[in-house]
Amino acid sequence: MTDFPSSKYERGKIFAKTGLKVGKNYASHYLKTLTGRKSEKADVNKKTAEDVFGEFTNLRGTALKIAQTFSIDQGFLPEEFTEVMTQAQYSVPPINRSLVRSIIRRELGKYPEQIFDEFNSEALAAASIGQVHKARLSNGQPVAIKIQYPGVRDTISSDISLAGSIFKRLAKNGDQFDDYIAEIESTLMKETDYIEEGKSINRFHERFASNGIVTPEWIPELSTERVLTMSFIEGHHLKEFLETDPPQEERNHFGQLLWDFFHQQIRDRSEIHADTHPGNFIFTPDKKLGVVDYGCVKSFPEEFFINYLKLLPVHLQRDEEEIIRLYKELDVLKADPENNKSEKAIYEFCKNYGYTFALPYIEDEFNFGDSEYKRIMAGYTKNAPITNGPRGSKHFIFTTRVHLGLYHFLMKLKAVVNTKQSREIVDEVISEFHNEQKEAYS
Template identity: 60%
Template structure:
């Protein structure tokens, strides 16, 4: 249990600035050693890893926005060296909970009384702790089990300062002159939404209305015990992916949950509405009655229609193999630059991106696709680890979240080893994009 929770802007700013200065100095010294031929022989890999661990250690103590940035760094955007992304991926799991006294005081301030007065039972130990809040099990006076999500102090108030300082840190690592402002603006807007628990409650209601009765289970928002910093919802029974896999499930069980994930993803696309944009294992439950539970709606996105439709058109365009059409889409999505002063580099990246896109399109070539295929897993792993652009961000800022959704889905399905029927999903996309997938594959 941790009491070490820096919540003032000054203390948080000091920590981030100190970390940024140290990491920036390390990179500067390394650059000078390389230029002078005095490199000490340390591998790039271990150097990047050690610096990432330094950042991660401080960001974990800070929680909140800082830890969300760490999670963002773990996604494949070409921002950072691979080793940084590898270390930062731990941000999904390694968060110490805040102490019990602080939990009680937050509930008293937000809901008007202490938890033992409000609930029949309240577990003071959190059963889940994430970047901007932690979750406690409770029993409501009417007998229903509830999950109470409590936001860490001052998270929303420190978004601007945390992001501003994080931008300074990232600028020390990315390619000089790279425009990272649109990416940070996108992260800021999403964080403002994620730290508004009333907004999340409304999203829970929206998704319950959209997906109720589709073998998808979504908690109910309990408004009377919720504020913008405390979220009360009914508790869903089920197990997360790792727990499910420990049960040694049959292929049939793996396929069922894989199909539910796949269909949930495509149904959201069809609606052209909000998309659940945080597709990682902690946000999904496999229930004992073979339904898919979705339990976190802090990060939902409604993408601009032009971007969203161009993103979807990548699929049939890659399946068709028309290089000119692929290239034109990449220009529109800012994946490649039309007037680059280094056309050879641009062509190299085009080839890489096209092959990556072809790999993502592969499941749609089959009526039933085996996500457990080891060759396919290795192919995806290759592309997510070996982008040729180093530390230069590419693509529209909206890719920050479409990547999280799409790559997250594929990773879940590969861990499940699920065989997924793609027929319905191709019908959905055919209707939306006015293409005949039968002719493409």
């Protein structure tokens, strides 16, 4: 267990130390190339990533959240950097017990043992901006308590500025980098307000707490902006589930629940649970899918959302004229690919990657356990010609996080899912939008 550097001064020193390490690593690499000594760029990328990860793990908070966001195959950091930073989702040390007790006393007015019949001082999970403990109320109800690390919300702006300068150094041609960073900052401000997360929990509970999905229930009287108490969902996360060597039938069952949950959110044209990684889903003993952590909930601008959905049918139809138009609308292409060599390379990559991404929707069911499909998807994310800088609307940060996270989850699960209805949902939503537009202008 570790202490937490909460002051801007303490955090600034760590950021400065990180920036110095990054600069020294690449300066040393350049010097070796000048003197004719061999120095592999992949090695320096990996060393730099490990240095940044080590320091950001101590910082937690915004710094680590940026690392998490950029680790989901965003395509504009070096591959070695992405591989190391993916650890940010799983390797965060918890804060010490005395600090946990003092945070609860400050926020709820009493120490945890005075509020709960039982309180487990060992964290169930520790993430970038907070950690979760299990407790029991006086009526016997088990609850989960999320405790925010001290000073996280107060240091968001300064952390974003300092961390952004480090990441910008690693992402060349990052003309849109500032837009991406601003989007992350805006999302973090909402994610660090646990009252808002509690309200999101309630809204998702009303929408999905049936038909195979189970969600927590918010307990507002034991919650503040920095402490969140909710009902506890029993079950296994993906890693624990796979360790039981489950039969294919169970893999398919849970995979279908996750797939349908994702597409029902599309059908609602409302908020999206925008953090699809294994730690946020629980396989319950009664074969339901538990969906937890509602800090990152997104509502996308309608024009972007519909254009994003349109990518599916136009890739399936191989309608290149419409694909180019959508890529321009979504700011993926900056110029006509026929008249620009670099844009042509980006277009060809995105077109073929988009088609590969659309493959699960071609037939009525798809096997995400297909090793060849997994190999092809990995090949695209590792060999993108757009790794020199962010491309496309800033909203791609979270659509990529959700959609690619879904595919990675299902590939680890090796689930076979029925996709016919989901394909129809996408078509219906697009058609519904166009009908509304016609009525509005008639």
